Amino acid sequence: MSRKKTSKSKAGSAPATSALPAANGPRPVRPGTARPCPEAPPNGPPQPGWSSIGGGGDFYDVAFKVMLVGDSGVGKTCLLVRFKDGAFLAGTFISTVGIDFRNKVVDVDGMKVKLQIWDTAGQERFRSVTHAYYRDAHALLLLYDVTNKASFDSIQAWLTEIQEHAQDDVVLMLLGNKVDSAQERAVKREDAEKLAKDYGLPFMETSAKTGLNVDLAFTAIAKELKQRSTKAPSEPRFRLHDYIKREGRGSSCCRP
Ligand SMILES: Nc1nc2c(ncn2[C@@H]2O[C@H](COP(=O)(O)OP(=O)(O)OP(=O)(O)O)[C@@H](O)[C@H]2O)c(=O)[nH]1
Numbered sequence: 385m386s387r388k389k390t391s392k393s394k395a396g397s398a399p400a401t402s403a404l405p406a407a408n409g410p411r412p413v414r415p416g417t418a419r420p421c422p423e424a425p426p427n428g429p430p431q432p433g434w435s436s437i438g439g440g441g442d443f444y445d446v447a448f449k450v451m452l453v454g455d456s457g458v459g460k461t462c463l464l465v466r467f468k469d470g471a472f473l474a475g476t477f478i479s480t481v482g483i484d485f486r487n488k489v490v491d492v493d494g495m496k497v498k499l500q501i502w503d504t505a506g507q508e509r510f511r512s513v514t515h516a517y518y519r520d521a522h523a524l525l526l527l528y529d530v531t532n533k534a535s536f537d538s539i540q541a542w543l544t545e546i547q548e549h550a551q552d553d554v555v556l557m558l559l560g561n562k563v564d565s566a567q568e569r570a571v572k573r574e575d576a577e578k579l580a581k582d583y584g585l586p587f588m589e590t591s592a593k594t595g596l597n598v599d600l601a602f603t604a605i606a607k608e609l610k611q612r613s614t615k616a617p618s619e620p621r622f623r624l625h626d627y628i629k630r631e632g633r634g635s636s637c638c639r640p
């Protein structure tokens with residue numbers, strides 16, 4: 385397989401032809417046919433003025449687009465910074481404006497998988513901007529904040545939005561972030577497990593502050609996408625739910 389070099393340019397999204405089923409009921413994560421990103425993702429119109437912090441010069445075999453979504457303040461940017469740089473952005477909360485991305489290449493069973501991770505703004509006023517970016521996403525990490533009940537209550541609305549705007553074979557994972565703040569917990573893990581089970585979503589609790597399950601979430605996504613794209617018959621089928629259940633710390637996942 386040829387090796388490609390990561391692009392430093394910022395990209396937008398291309399319209400896709402399919403969307404998730406319109407049904408509002410439980411939606412299983414379907415085994416599908418994820419398509420790797422082309423060398424230069426065919427993203428839509430560039431957004432002048434928005435900072436791009438993507439980049440990296442690592443070689444890769446296959447690339448995928450991953451999006452972080454969820455209410456403002458749940459920790460999407462912090463989760464990405466934790467995964468990319470191993471650091472935590474403590475202190476003043478600076479809400480993301482528009483959309484931005486970072487690249488990270490992870491090794492999955494000897495294959496270099498580039499994740500182009502798009503960090504969306506959770507604020508309602510940017511929703512129309514971020515909608516367009518769903519369409520060529522291969523995976524979505526849907527976050528809520530375990531210390532903020534409202535952010536959990538929004539999950540149903542986010543799922544509806546995903547059904548409307550994302551591809552029907554998108555890989556979806558539910559993450560309850562800020563699990564380090566045990567004293568302030570407002571969402572029981574069991575409630576999130578039930579929601580995840582109802583929708584057939586893999587689920588974990590994470591902490592961008594401590595790093596709990598952060599690498600695991602992205603690695604699991606990379607493994608799932610790589611498996612879908614290569615479909616090597618000799619390889620045992622990768623099972624996302626089983627993987628995070630086995631590897632997760634203080635976490636669980638749910639099957640329908
Ligand atoms: N205790 C704790 N605080 C966190 C964690 N993740 C994020 N935070 C804090 O939560 C606040 C919001 O984090 P962001 O990552 O900026 O939130 P966001 O989801 O990107 O918000 P928008 O950009 O507005 O959509 C910041 O003050 C972070 O320091 C975590 O895992 N634990």
Ligand SMILES: [Mg+2]
Nearest residue numbers: 460461479480
């Ligand atoms: Mg942000």
